[in-house]
Structure formats: structure tokens, C-alpha cells
Amino acid sequence: MVRIPLGPEELSRGLRLGELLRSTRGHRTMSDVATEAGISVETLRKIESGxxxxxxxxxxxxxCRTLDLSLDDVAEATARKPDRADAS
Structure with a gap:
């Protein structure tokens, strides 16, 4: 199976997701959050870095469960931000 490369919008959305998770994680360590979520620290690191x-x-x-975020919060934070040209 050949995976189609991600476009700029998908990559940007991934960066926004990482920023949200990092800011929501706050003072908690990556290790604590990853363990509680049932994922590896490396996976969390890769998601947070985009x-x-x-x-x-x-x-x-x-x-989301671990960080007490709703999926709606994630959807809103990762939604496409309108460009200034789009807003006019």
C-alpha cells in the first residue's frame, strides 16, 4: 500500500494538535501522560512535535481522556484557521 504524502494543511493541523497537547499537559511529564494514556513516550513526543x-x-x-480534553476541544483547536485573505 502506497501512502499519499500529507499536504500542508494536514501537517499544519498536526502541529496545532501537538501545541494543544503540550500546553494542556502543563507540568505533567511526558512519561506520566504517555503511561496513563497507554502509549509510548516516543509516540507522545512525535505527536507533540508534529x-x-x-x-x-x-x-x-x-x-483526551488523560488530559481531560474533549474531542470537541481538539477539533476546534486543530480546525483550519482562515487566512487574512480569506477573512476579507
Whole structure:
């Protein structure tokens, strides 16, 4: 199976997801959050850095549960931000 490369929008959305998770994690260590979510620290590190811009739904759901985020919060934070040209 050949995977189609992600476009700029998907990559940008992955960066926004990583920023949200990092800021929500706050003072908690990556290790604590990853363990509680049932994922590896390396997976969390890659998601937070945008190196995994499209993590599996169940991974996102587990992180949301661990960080007390709703999926609606994630959807809103990762939605496409209108460009200034779009807003006029």
C-alpha cells in the first residue's frame, strides 16, 4: 500500500494538535501522560512535535481522556484557521 504524502494543511493541523497537547499537559511529564494514556513516550513526543501529524483516533481519544480534553476541544483547536485573505 502506497501512502499519499500529507499536504500542508494536514501537517499544519498536526502541529496545532501537538501545541494543544503540550500546553494542556502543563507540568505533567511526558512519561506520566504517555503511561496513563497507554502509549509510548516516543509516540507522545512525535505527536507533540508534529512528526506524527495524523495519529490514530484511539490514540487521540486516550490522550483526551488523560488530559481531560474533549474531542470537541481538539477539533476546534486543530480546525483550519482562515487566512487574512480569506477573512476579507
Amino acid at each position: 512528526r506524527i501529524p495524523t495519529p490514530a483516533f484511539f490514540t487521540v481519544a486516550a490522550l
